[in-house]
Amino acid sequence: MAWTGDEQIVDGFVERAFLLPPTISESAIHGVYRTPLSGDTDRLVLVGHGGGNDDAHKHSGYIVAIAGLLAERNIASLSIDGPGHGDRATFRFEGHPGEIERAWASGGGTPGVVADWRAALDFIEAERGARPTGWWGVSMGTMMGVPVIANDDRIRIAVLGLMGIWQAIGPDLERLAPDVRCPLRFLVQWDDETIPRQTCFELFDRLGSTRKTLHANPGRHSGIPRFEFEASADYLSRHLR
Secondary structure, eight states, X not given: OXXXXXXXXXXXXXXXXXXXXXXXXXXXXXXXXXXXXXXXXXOEEEEEXXXXXXXXXXXXXXXXXXXXXXXXXXXXXXXXXXXXXXXXOSSOOTTOGGGHHHHHHHTTHXXXXXXXXXXXXXXXXXXXXXXXXXXXXXXXXXXXXXXXXXXXXXXXXXXXXXXXXXXXXHHXXXXXXXXXXXXXXXXXXXXXXXXXXXXXXXXXXHOOOSSEEEEEESSOTTOOOHHHHHHHHHHHHHHOO
């Protein structure tokens, strides 16, 4: 386990990359830790990227934007590449939109995702100390988030969305959703062309939290309004304690 470079100032926050050995899959874990310019903080959010295209990874534009919004609120963030994405990619998604299931399987499936995120959080806690921790992740970020939150009680609050009980991962999400009991906000795009909104409602209904709200906006899968990003960062900042 090791940092792979020096700290760098990027888009108004400090960023440092790390590399961890494989857990269940044969692929090493590539991650990045981001902190406010003022230094390390007493709160942390795990940020999971979306999936199914070649631009989906820990440095995706909206992932960097969320990290910046969190840093403005004095919250550190941690992102890793999901299975088959970013520095862990073994094939290209372009022209093959259905390959997300093969990518998921390449990382050891749901157990592999849980093990990877646990290893990343363990590393950061060993380096910078344990602290209140939340989750932000939509689309594949929710595919990863539901299993991780259900299996790690260090995560106290979450922003999820753009995912439903759907395709091959559906049975795992349906099984694990009742074990997600932290407060959460769930985002839905009403005209989502990728994830049928009814499946999103089904997942929201299955989530075990008694403190959960659903925020729906018109638009396609990638069209979450800017104000929802800002509001989700505010939500985490208010309640992550």
